[in-house]
Amino acid sequence: MKILHTADWHLGKIVHGLHMTEDQGKVLQHLIEIIEAEKPDVIIIAGDLYDRAVPPREAVELLNSFFTTVSVEMEIPIVAISGNHDSPDRLGFGASLFRSKQLYLATSIEDVFQPIHFNEGEHDVYFHLVPYIEPEQVKYYFQDDSIETHQQAMERIVREIEVQMTDQAQHILVGHAFIAGGMESESEERLTMIGGTPYIDASIFKSFDYIALGHLHQPQKIKNDFIRYSGSIMKYSFSEANHKKSVAILELDGTEKTVYTIPLNAPKDLRIVEGYFEELLAEKVVKATEDYLQIRLLDDGQIIDPVTKLRKLFPNILRLERKQHVVHQSLKEIQSIKEKQKMTHEQLFASFYKEIKGSELSAERAKYVQDVIQKVMVEEREK
16 A cells, blocks of 8 residues: 655635645645556545635645645545634545545544544555644543643544554554654744643553654654654745655555655745845846845944845845844844744743743642633634
8 A cells, every 4th residue: 555645734824914725726736746656545634624714715726726626636534623724624524425435534532432444455544534623522432531741642542543443454653743852943833731731742642553653844854754844835934945845655554554755846935145245246146046034234334225136136025134133133032942942831921920020920820821822722722
């Protein structure tokens, strides 16, 4: 069996005020060309199909077109889950009807325990679809008050799945989560951290033959080749400028398994360019291009209207800055940023409270804040 693994499409994404839908359509067309060439038996989409809960019409049409081409015309099964950017209700609408065309959409905790079964010759392969679920939802489903973190929630889900598993089959888990050790970028929205960190230890997936992950945008493996993020289909921030976007291909042949990647090409690259103003105008640093650029000027002196002049050669400048200013700000703020990245939502609010009020947040108020944050997170996921 050959399986194509992709994730984090973020259809409807806006980058620095620019709608990326047209470019996303071209990337998905390239993906269809890869599918035609590779002829996979199953396609995995590991969450964040849309960029927000209420996607624009163009994004919905783009996804519908892809599903129609692959599921209906090419008759290739698709297994997909909702990510933290998706609305489970909207993405899951009509899921029971789609199954007749082998389009399997998992958007709720109930879907987790209904594995999708495929038979390849003498071998059975089960896909266990685990959409992004808040720990609070897992706690409620199992009526287990000890579940507070993403780690505890996933451990409980995996234990329940393992009860159903058989040794004679191969098992693939599709998830949307932050596995400890993964390399993140600015594009990923921070997962809920109430009661602890959002990280999950990879060791809990030891029962599975392949773990197809979404959420982190850089293609990467965690600990071994078979715990893998496919990465996003495009670069969505300048923190991803050095990423090599791709899809992963898993081949199962009895007990043997191999995995490799195939590059994905976007119509325009997203790059960071550094240089002196006059050298940029003379195309000594980079040739004129329609790529999306962040330009860092190395000049010290004043420059009159640099954006207008540079856009004659580089029409898609998304950010222009002075490198000296960036370095100064980075040195000043880097420690503060690192500290805040490790904070939970509660800790961030407590820090903000102390900065504004000049006093520590009391235990009573901290408990109230925690309850409010939990309620808001659950409500947001249900929209």
